[in-house]
Amino acid sequence: MRNKRRIAFYFLIVLLMTVSCTIVNCIGREDEPSDNESGSYRVELKYSGEHQKWTEKLTVSAIVKNNTVPTVSGIDVLSTKKVSDTEYVFEAQESLPMQKSFTTSANVKILSVSGEMHLNSTDPGEMTVDVKVYKNERLKFELPFIFKDAGSYPYYNVNVK
Numbered sequence: 001m002r003n004k005r006r007i008a009f010y011f012l013i014v015l016l017m018t019v020s021c022t023i024v025n026c027i028g029r030e031d032e033p034s035d036n037e038s039g040s041y042r043v044e045l046k047y048s049g050e051h052q053k054w055t056e057k058l059t060v061s062a063i064v065k066n067n068t069v070p071t072v073s074g075i076d077v078l079s080t081k082k083v084s085d086t087e088y089v090f091e092a093q094e095s096l097p098m099q100k101s102f103t104t105s106a107n108v109k110i111l112s113v114s115g116e117m118h119l120n121s122t123d124p125g126e127m128t129v130d131v132k133v134y135k136n137e138r139l140k141f142e143l144p145f146i147f148k149d150a151g152s153y154p155y156y157n158v159n160v161k
Contacts, residue, residue: 050125061112074102
């Protein structure tokens with residue numbers, strides 16, 4: 001009988017310590033932002049290799065909250081298309097791949113970035129495009145895309161919530 005009380009007493013102590021540690025860890029903790037929340041995005045594009053042999057057509061698509069018109073700053077936008085009440089597409093002028101960084105306005109739920117790459121030389125040339133996407137200044141996506149010659153798949157596509 002005495003052993004059962006001792007075991008129950010230790011069990012109670014462990015249970016109380018577990019509960020108190022859980023409460024202490026939850027106090028003052030910042031909640032992680034939900035992927036469904038809107039925010040502003042920052043995109044960094046860095047090119048390496050023989051990027052002078054390529055041209056790029058950059059397209060940015062934004063899905064936003066209702067009654068919100070997004071903007072993109074940091075790149076020269078050639079045209080803006082309103083696809084629906086919540087989706088907008090920004091097309092940049094075709095250019096040589098150069099280091100780029102651009103940001104969106106707030107209230108963007110989903111951002112899509114795509115680059116169409118074309119080899120503008122008859123000489124083969126390998127190029128890498130490193131894409132980083134930040135949402136509300138938190139890194140959400142990072143990946144290099146490699147283009148080897150005119151026969152390679154000529155696109156990179158990134159979708160971030």
